[in-house]
Amino acid sequence: MTITLRPGSTVMFTGDSITDGQRLESEEGLGFGYPLRVAGEWGLRHPDRAVTWLNSGNAADKVLDLEARWQKDVLDARPEVVSILVGMNDVGWHTYDPDGHVIPTEEYAAGYDRLLAPLAEAGTDLILVEPFLLPIRGSVEVGDTILDEEVRRAWRTDLDPKIQAVRELARKYGAYLLAADGMFAELAATTGPEYWAADGVHPTPAGHAALAAAWLRLVG
DSSP states (O other): OOBOOOTTOEEEEEESHHHHTTGGGSTTSSOSSHHHHHHHHHHHHOTTSOOEEEEOOOTTOOHHHHHHTHHHHTGGGOOSEEEEEOOGGGSSGGGTOTTOOOOOHHHHHHHHHHHHHHHHHTTOEEEEEOOOOOOOOSOEEETTEEEOHHHHHHHHHHHHHHHHHHHHHHHHHTOEEEOHHHHHHHHHHHHOGGGTOTTSSSOOHHHHHHHHHHHHTTBO
C-alpha cells in the first residue's frame, strides 16, 4: 500500500536541518535537499497531478521545538500529507555540552506523539522518517563543533531507542515508515559512509537523493 497523492494535494515536510536545507535561501522555499528532489521528481513523473509542496523544517530543532510552532507551521496549512524527520538534535548533544539537557527517549516519544495526534484525528497521511547516524571514522566537524568517535558512539547508544520509538509511533498511528537508518547502513556497506553523509549526520547530494527515492516509493 502507498499514499495516493491526488491533484491539488498539499504535502508538508518538517523537521530539523536535514529537512530545512536552507529553505529560506531557496526560490521555492523547499531548500536544497530531499524535499526539493521529491518535488522535482514528482513533477517530472506526474505533470498531470500538480501538488503543493511545503517545507517548515528548521535547523537545530528538537521535537519540543517543532511542537512550539506546530499549529502555525503545520496544522494551519491543512496538509493532506505530513512528512517528519526529527531526532538527531534530541540525541547526544549533552556528551560535549555540560549544560545540555539530556532528553530521555520517553520525553522524545511523548512529544512526537503529541505532534501526530491532531494530524491522525484529521485523517492526515503520515510519513515518519527515522533519524539516522552513519558510522564515520575519526574526528568530524558537525556544525561548528569537532567531534570524535567516542562522542558519536555515545550518540549511537542514545539514538537507537529513539529510532525504536519512531517505529512504534508509526505502528500506533498507521503511518508510513521510511527506515532511513537501515537504508543508509546498507548503502554505506559498499561505498563507505562518507559518500552519503560526510559528517555522519547531514546527507551529501547522494544522501539526499537516496532519501528522496525512498520517500517517493511510499507514494503513488
